[in-house]
Amino acid sequence: MTGMHHMLAHFPVAFWALASLMILVGVLARGRLADLCRVALLPVLILGILGALATILSGYGIWTLEALLHSPLSRNHLLMAFWSLAVYLMLLVLVWVGGRDAFAGRRGLALVVLGLLGAWLFALTGTLGGHLTGAPTVFSALPRLLGWEVYTTFYVPTWVLGVMVLLAIAVAVPGFRRSKRAPR
Numbered sequence: 001m002t003g004m005h006h007m008l009a010h011f012p013v014a015f016w017a018l019a020s021l022m023i024l025v026g027v028l029a030r031g032r033l034a035d036l037c038r039v040a041l042l043p044v045l046i047l048g049i050l051g052a053l054a055t056i057l058s059g060y061g062i063w064t065l066e067a068l069l070h071s072p073l074s075r076n077h078l079l080m081a082f083w084s085l086a087v088y089l090m091l092l093v094l095v096w097v098g099g100r101d102a103f104a105g106r107r108g109l110a111l112v113v114l115g116l117l118g119a120w121l122f123a124l125t126g127t128l129g130g131h132l133t134g135a136p137t138v139f140s141a142l143p144r145l146l147g148w149e150v151y152t153t154f155y156v157p158t159w160v161l162g163v164m165v166l167l168a169i170a171v172a173v174p175g176f177r178r179s180k181r182a183p184r
């Protein structure tokens, strides 16, 4: 059964890599290819989310939660998988609701930042999966350079969570105000 998870994992990894690339081209480039990327991004994001849900379900179907939560490496793999899912879900909502406007100006910049963050997170998810199967790659050197040893549970100090909540409020409040002022 483990082969099922290994096989399914290719879907979110491939669709999310493609989605992040399409965001970069769709926001930063001009011309026919950029137009195509803007039009086709939504179905690619939907396929990525469906692939991720199947991969996650396969994980829970195969391994017990007790075993998964016992090792720092699998805890980190789970954490990064859910963070990747959260970022690409956010992208899906932004592109779905914003349509063509999602790629312009500051909205486009938000897509690029989230697209790069998502790419970083799913690359970490896959890398940690590789560690779990006994096939580590040189990619782990990057988080190590940033101060995180992947064999230890990922930890964020409480004050960082506080700053993240404040930042979220600082971004959400002007957004709500503007949406109320906008003509219907």
Ligand code: HEM
Pocket: 002, 005, 006, 009, 012, 013, 052, 055, 056, 057, 058, 059, 060, 063, 068, 074, 077, 078, 081, 084, 125, 126, 127, 128, 129, 130, 132, 133, 134, 135
């Ligand atoms: C978007 C979600 C996920 C992605 C992209 C992903 C990706 C991967 C990849 C690429 C591998 C290595 C496979 C190989 O080397 O052939 C792997 C292994 C693994 N994953 Fe995931 N994974 C995800 C979610 C999960 C979840 C939710 C769980 C647990 C509930 C899980 C548990 C595991 C375990 C235990 C292994 C090691 C398998 C083994 O030793 O044979 N993964 N994963």
